[in-house]
Amino acid sequence: MKKELLIASALTASFGLANVAEAGANVSYSGSVTRGVTQDDVGGAAAAGHTAVTTGELSFAIDQTTDAGTKWSTSLSVVDEGGAEGDPGGLTLTFTDGSTLDLIEAGSAFGGAIASIPGAGGSQGITNTSTNSAPGDLDWADASDAVGFDWGSAADFGGVDGLTVGISAAVGNDTYATGSAGAEVTYSAGLTYATDAGDTAVTVGAGFIQASTDNDVALNDQASSVALSISAVTGNLTLGAGFSNGSGISGKSPATEIDAVTWTEVGAKYVSGDMTLTVSGGSGSADDGALGAAGTGDDSTSNVSGSIAYTIVDGIVGTIGYTDVENSDDGTSIAGNSGSSWYVGATVSF
Numbered sequence: 184m185k186k187e188l189l190i191a192s193a194l195t196a197s198f199g200l201a202n203v204a205e206a207g208a209n210v211s212y213s214g215s216v217t218r219g220v221t222q223d224d225v226g227g228a229a230a231a232g233h234t235a236v237t238t239g240e241l242s243f244a245i246d247q248t249t250d251a252g253t254k255w256s257t258s259l260s261v262v263d264e265g266g267a268e269g270d271p272g273g274l275t276l277t278f279t280d281g282s283t284l285d286l287i288e289a290g291s292a293f294g295g296a297i298a299s300i301p302g303a304g305g306s307q308g309i310t311n312t313s314t315n316s317a318p319g320d321l322d323w324a325d326a327s328d329a330v331g332f333d334w335g336s337a338a339d340f341g342g343v344d345g346l347t348v349g350i351s352a353a354v355g356n357d358t359y360a361t362g363s364a365g366a367e368v369t370y371s372a373g374l375t376y377a378t379d380a381g382d383t384a385v386t387v388g389a390g391f392i393q394a395s396t397d398n399d400v401a402l403n404d405q406a407s408s409v410a411l412s413i414s415a416v417t418g419n420l421t422l423g424a425g426f427s428n429g430s431g432i433s434g435k436s437p438a439t440e441i442d443a444v445t446w447t448e449v450g451a452k453y454v455s456g457d458m459t460l461t462v463s464g465g466s467g468s469a470d471d472g473a474l475g476a477a478g479t480g481d482d483s484t485s486n487v488s489g490s491i492a493y494t495i496v497d498g499i500v501g502t503i504g505y506t507d508v509e510n511s512d513d514g515t516s517i518a519g520n521s522g523s524s525w526y527v528g529a530t531v532s533f
Contacts, residue, residue, distance in 0.1 A: 327353035331352055345376055354368055
């Protein structure tokens with residue numbers, strides 16, 4: 184046994200691993216592997232059938248705390264949805280008063296202020312078309328360059344119980360190219376207010392974002408939006424709803440002007456033992472047009488989804504999901520990108 188321990192120690196040293204435990208920063212990892220099958224049933228001449236779902240996630244979280252009590256943390260995403268990524272995250276400072284400061288790839292206070300709204304699970308496979316500019320989520324306008332910051336207050340900001348506020352800004356590179364557009368200077372602000380109404384925990388979120396564009400022929404800014412959201416938790420039941428509107432430039436290729444943009448979503452989740460039942464729905468619309476022209480095309484998307492998730496054993500969750508989707512482009516239904524989809528699969532998390 185002693186000989187085996189000596190050999191193990193020698194191998195550890197030879198591979199340069201002897202100082203891993205003494206490197207200073209704390210490192211943890213997490214991830215998941217998902218395997219399942221989805222069945223899509225769409226209209227028109229588009230093919231319908233079964234597709235295997237095989238995705239994986241792997242990321243590392245790294246942090247260290249200074250003698251003064253300030254925590255420095257970052258992350259590294261190695262695999263994202265089954266594809267090799269190797270994407271390092273930004274840098275986050277957490278101060279002793281509970282406030283935070285995100286630097287580089289910081290995100291925005293706008294997106295961070297959105298309350299958690301239940302969304303049905305699964306990997307249903309119906310996609311939208313590249314020419315449909317309707318949004319698909321509340322933070323569709325969350326556009327910012329990686330060079331920026333996002334500051335978030337500690338809880339009970341300004342002496343108000345349950346209030347948290349945030350501000351953020353980012354500066355782009357002004358890399359205009361014909362047919363493309365990106366965020367140049369972005370400002371955003373958000374607030375979250377949490378309170379109890381009897382036995383119900385209520386969270387209200389509100390955010391604003393304004394991002395100029397590096398495209399010198401565009402009429403719109405890259406993004407301009409306001410989002411409101413609310414979540415209520417009573418025992419095992421969670422209800423949520425949100426709405427956002429505004430204007431901007433789509434992230435499609437080629438980029439297009441988008442006006443009269445709206446997105447509305449609702450969701451409900453009920454937990455019973457090892458089973459979680461979720462229903463959700465969303466509807467979005469936008470008037471799109473070529474860069475330099477007001478949006479006139481009537482694009483829209485809507486979905487109704489439901490899922491049942493069951494914890495088979497700690498770390499393994501089986502999911503059955505269903506989604507019904509309707510997409511239209513310039514006022515005309517897109518049969519090949521509209522229909523229903525089923526999903527059955529399991530996720531192993533670690």
